[in-house]
Amino acid sequence: MKNTFGNLLQITLFGESHGAAIGCVIDGLPAGIAIDEDLIKKQMEKRKAKGRISTQRHEADEVHIVSGYFNGYTTGTPITILIENTNTRSKDYTKTRYRLRPSHADYCAEVKYNGYQDYRGGGHFSGRLTAPLVAAGAIAIQILKQKGIEIATHIENLHGICDTPFHHEETMLTQQINKLHELEFAVLDDNAAQAMHSCIEDAAKQGDSVGGILESCIYNLPCGIGEPFFDSLESHLSHLLFSIPAIKGVSFGLGFDFAKHYGSEVNDALYFDTKVKTKTNNNGGINGGISNGMPILIHTVVKPTPSIYKQQDTIDAKTKEAVKLVIEGRHDPAIIHRARVVVDSVLALGVLDLLLEKEAASHL
Numbered sequence: 034m035k036n037t038f039g040n041l042l043q044i045t046l047f048g049e050s051h052g053a054a055i056g057c058v059i060d061g062l063p064a065g066i067a068i069d070e071d072l073i074k075k076q077m078e079k080r081k082a083k084g085r086i087s088t089q090r091h092e093a094d095e096v097h098i099v100s101g102y103f104n105g106y107t108t109g110t111p112i113t114i115l116i117e118n119t120n121t122r123s124k125d126y127t128k129t130r131y132r133l134r135p136s137h138a139d140y141c142a143e144v145k146y147n148g149y150q151d152y153r154g155g156g157h158f159s160g161r162l163t164a165p166l167v168a169a170g171a172i173a174i175q176i177l178k179q180k181g182i183e184i185a186t187h188i189e190n191l192h193g194i195c196d197t198p199f200h201h202e203e204t205m206l207t208q209q210i211n212k213l214h215e216l217e218f219a220v221l222d223d224n225a226a227q228a229m230h231s232c233i234e235d236a237a238k239q240g241d242s243v244g245g246i247l248e249s250c251i252y253n254l255p256c257g258i259g260e261p262f263f264d265s266l267e268s269h270l271s272h273l274l275f276s277i278p279a280i281k282g283v284s285f286g287l288g289f290d291f292a293k294h295y296g297s298e299v300n301d302a303l304y305f306d307t308k309v310k311t312k313t314n315n316n317g318g319i320n321g322g323i324s325n326g327m328p329i330l331i332h333t334v335v336k337p338t339p340s341i342y343k344q345q346d347t348i349d350a351k352t353k354e355a356v357k358l359v360i361e362g363r364h365d366p367a368i369i370h371r372a373r374v375v376v377d378s379v380l381a382l383g384v385l386d387l388l389l390e391k392e393a394a395s396h397l
């Protein structure tokens with residue numbers, strides 16, 4: 034199904050950036066799970082646009098759970114989440130209706146939907162659709178937490194400015210994860226955080242945009258999650274990660290850097306210390322598509338925001354004539370700092386789906 038993902042835990046996403054509301058339906062959660070609404074609010078805050086480093090379209094992003102939730106617990110029936118769009122300014126898109134924005138989905142949507150798509154604010158392709166993903170992800174995060182599984186993401190590289198990477202040593206890693214849970218701008222090193230902040234502000238002043246690389250960790254996922262070949266843990270998680278607008282690359286462990294090493298340099302030696310572990314974690318906690326018990330380490334590349342204020346070359350969708358585009362409206366000079374919580378959210382949904390499958394299989 035086009036707008037639904039998941040096997041036992043299914044999520045369906047709907048809405049447009051300038052429509053009445055956006056939302057999602059979560060199906061497959063068992064009855065009797067307590068939902069911590071404060072945690073949902075905390076996660077939504079991390080995605081909110083704030084200050085000069087984000088779009089000036091400020092939305093309240095109040096989460097309404099309108100079904101499947103009663104007296105603080107899930108009922109076992111589909112959970113519907115609604116978030117109203119309250120701060121739209123659709124006139125920003127009137128003048129440039131047929132001027133296709135380079136690198137946005139305008140041209141592809143025009144062709145696929147024969148011009149019937151809601152083009153305002155990127156319509157269904159807007160980063161705005163990630164708000165319900167964060168609300169749904171917050172529920173998954175709570176359930177995983179009870180199982181001792183933690184997920185965290187930080188900006189490892191913004192336009193060339195680097196943060197401290199995740200530590201291999203467990204105590205240090207858990208400290209980093211706990212720190213990230215409390216940060217709205219997810220950078221571990223304070224100096225790097227400041228430099229990244231200034232870099233985004235500078236790009237904004239120039240009417241331009243910047244991108245970067247996120248590093249994520251799924252900590253304490255037991256060994257044995259994922260299927261060989263088609264439903265590998267890598268495939269399942271990448272499918273979700275590539276659903277996030279502006280994500281253009283995903284890799285696990287050393288990823289593309291494997292290419293420059295000998296096997297002897299990068300094989301993860303096994304040892305036993307209360308459980309089976311590896312001395313290094315170049316494979317990012319996955320072998321044969323299945324979790325090996327080490328932290329799952331993932332990199333995702335977030336491209337610079339397509340809507341920039343500099344003049345760009347494009348074509349008119351109707352006449353196909355070459356035209357100049359100067360956009361109006363409110364846009365993120367960088368997406369990465371807001372996308373980080375979206376990445377945590379989809380990872381939580383993906384992992385929970387696979388855990389529910391494993392639990393169901395063990396009851397057969």
Ligand SMILES: Cc1cc2nc3c(=O)[nH]c(=O)nc-3n(C[C@H](O)[C@H](O)[C@H](O)COP(=O)(O)O)c2cc1C
Binds near residue numbers: 136160278363
């Ligand atoms: C949280 C978030 C905010 C975004 N904000 C903007 C924005 O303000 N302006 C824009 O042009 N694109 C923004 N995007 C990215 C576009 O939605 C995305 O680039 C577009 O849909 C095309 O998809 P693609 O980049 O995956 O090819 C945002 C994405 C996310 C995840």
Ligand SMILES: C=C(O[C@@H]1CC(C(=O)O)=C[C@@H](OP(=O)(O)O)[C@H]1O)C(=O)O
Binds near residue numbers: 155
């Ligand atoms: C509103 C959000 O971001 C929007 C994402 C977005 C896009 O093209 O993705 C375009 C802009 O929409 P508008 O032109 O309506 O201001 C951003 O503001 C949000 O993320 O909540």
